[in-house]
Amino acid sequence: MQPDVAAPGVLILAAVPGETPYAFYSGTSMAAPHVSGIVVxxxxxxxDWSPAAIKSAITTTAGVKDPHSGLPIIAEGMPFKVADPFDFGSGLVNANAANDPGLIYDMGTFDYILYLCSMGYKSDDINNIIDGAASCPLKRPSILDVNLPSLTIPNLKSTVDVRRTVTNVGPENSKYKAIIEPPPGITIKVKPETLIFKLRHQ
Incomplete structure (x- = not known):
């Protein structure tokens, strides 16, 4: 599985309790606390943003190039190679950009209920989890339609439709146009190609 995002995690200085009253340790695997701090x-x-909205903002604004050089991110290993989504997920986290993502893919309780329904859970099973009255639709929803900013399509031999719902958290009068960069051999169409949000008159 690929990660959602990449974050600084090598040769990070961490303050720890010590004799004088703090000591510095240098180590790796600090990406998780970096992202946790950005979430806070x-x-x-x-x-008012939900956990799903925050995750969406972080992943959709991540960069796929080195922020200092502008060159592609390199994945460590033998041999070195240009990193791909299986190395960095959506890209390198950008806290400033995540503060103003424009569009977010949000999810509420109902969306998670549909997700459980799509996995084959029965209404009674879901009610035991959420302590409420949930009811799965008669037609089993597609797990491909879980409202995440990423797409997972297990079979590309035929045409597949996936649906997403976006929420504008940018300026009220905003226009967004889809820019498509499909993988080689894959054709992707987005409908509608342009989203226009206008100020509602009171």
Whole structure:
């Protein structure tokens, strides 16, 4: 499985309790606390955003090039290679950009219920989890339609439709146009290609 995002995680200085009252340790695997800190900052700036909205903002604004050189990200290993989504997920996290993502892919309780229904859980099973009254649709929903910013399509031998719902958290009068960069041998169409959000008159 690929990660959602990449974050600084090599040769990070960490303050730990010591004799004088703190000591510095240098190590790796610090990407998780970096992202956790960004989540806390985003939640303080946007207290109404859900966990799904925050994750969407982080993943959709991540960059796929080195922020210092502008060159492609290199994956360590033998031999070195240009990193791909299986190395960095959506890309290298960008906290400033995540604060203003424009569009987000949000999910609420109902969306998670549909996700469980798509996995084959029965209504009674889901009610035991959420302590409520959930009811799966008569037609089993597609697991491909879970409202995440990423797409997972297990079979590309035929045409597949996936649906997403986006929420504008940018300016009220905004226009977004899809820019498509399909993998080799794959044709992708987005409908509608352009989204226009206008200010509602009171």
């Amino acid at each position: 900052l985003l939640k303080s700036l946007h207290p």
